[in-house]
Amino acid sequence: MSPAESTICSAKQLRASRLEEIERRQVEKMEDEYKDEIAAHQKVMEMATVLDVNMMDLQPELEWHMRPYLLDFLVESHLSLRLQPQTLFLAVNLIDRYCSRRVVFKKHYQLVGCAALWIAAKYEDKKDRVPTVRELKIMCCDAYEEDMFVQMEGHVLSTLEWNIGHPTVDTFLKQILQCNCYPSLEHLALYLCEISLFHKSFLGFPPSVIASAAHIVAQHLLMNRTGVFTHVSPATSPDISHCVSLLSQYILHPPSQSLQKKYSSSVFSQVALILQDFVVRQQHSVSALPPTPPPSSESPVPQQFDRNTVMIDAFRESAAYITPPCSPDEACPAAYQELPTPC
Structure with missing residues (x-):
């Protein structure tokens, strides 16, 4: 790069930084003037975008132990794309709200996460920071075709009725x-x-x-x-x-x-x-705490007792519905296959 080109480039960067500073000051001034109205609106949006955890429990294939795998992937992708902090929180909120309304298959869990991150980036970040469909595909190690991200984006938006705004x-x-x-x-x-x-x-x-x-x-x-x-x-x-x-x-x-x-x-x-x-x-x-001293006398509760008898006696005394005895432990389900990590 020639000295003249270097000077022009430095001037453009200086101008951009000045414009960002002016924009930041204007935003702070506006927020200070309308802080009461903004706070009231945030409370309304906070309640409007609440999610139903009980509905998420009804997912037939998704389990809570899968969540850290997806969030690890999103944290790494969010960091590599240099997105704003609010983009990550909004993306997770979109995922949770979508999963509380729609059945999500295990093989599409990462696809939903990418679509939510894509929507959040478009909503919160600058245009030059928003990932392309090609970048999303590479992040998922080509696990999905490019048109699948577009389809899932539309499905998430229609499911949430285009209600994206959320006070993170x-x-x-x-x-x-x-x-x-x-x-x-x-x-x-x-x-x-x-x-x-x-x-x-x-x-x-x-x-x-x-x-x-x-x-x-x-x-x-x-x-x-x-x-x-x-x-x-x-x-x-x-x-x-x-x-x-x-x-x-x-x-x-x-x-x-x-x-x-x-x-x-x-x-x-x-x-x-x-x-x-x-x-x-x-x-x-x-x-460093001292160990707990042993009990000075034997426990009044017997070491072995008939659990079913105790439950039945309690039922007779309270005249309530009896809780069925616990079933024996079943075999653990097959281990969850980890989501692909960014290449």
Whole structure:
């Protein structure tokens, strides 16, 4: 590249960055002027886009243990395409809402995920960041033909009645972090929000509750380095307190390798290492506790008893419907074939 061409290229980049800065300031000004109306609309949309977890349980082929495989694939694809954080959360919401309304076969699960990511990218990201159909096919290792992505996109949109808009977790997180814009706090809270995507327990919480809980846990992880969570404020709602309790339990388990690798980079303040250090210290503190002393006397409950007799006696006393005894353990189903990972 000649010096003249290099100068022209630098001038274009400088102009583009200035335009982005002007656009960002205008958006912030508009959001500040209409923040009350925006907050009210977000609450309405939050309730309008809620999903039915019970309907997802009725899927004949899909099991909950398949979910981490798909989300790992989406996290890697989302990172490689350099999409916005809200695109990932919106894509997962579209997948869950679709699966709560339509039967999805196991062989089409990844196809639904790609179609949802494609729709979310078109809705949230810049045009030059939206993947092409060819890129989607390569991401799936040619498991699907190009026209299948277009067909599935149309099917998802028609099933959801073109109701794509959804206030994602990161939207509420940005509102909470307006006054404390510390990168490490923002990245750690975002990391916790993405961890919540992998677990069924969080699907019943609205995004605003998950964002508030992630912010509380992230604050304690960064400010209280003793390995002990402090109590949540009494003013906190029961839903947020419950969500905080769940997050504090799930972060003690190894997270997704894709997610851990993503948040171990300096771009995200290496918050995965902060969480890993907390887990190690928590395990050490638990192992340092004295062992539980043996019981001083024998248990009043007999070691062996007739379970059916106990159940029948309880039934006679309460005059209620008796619960049938547990059936013997059946053979485990065939192992789920993992989804193809990006090439």
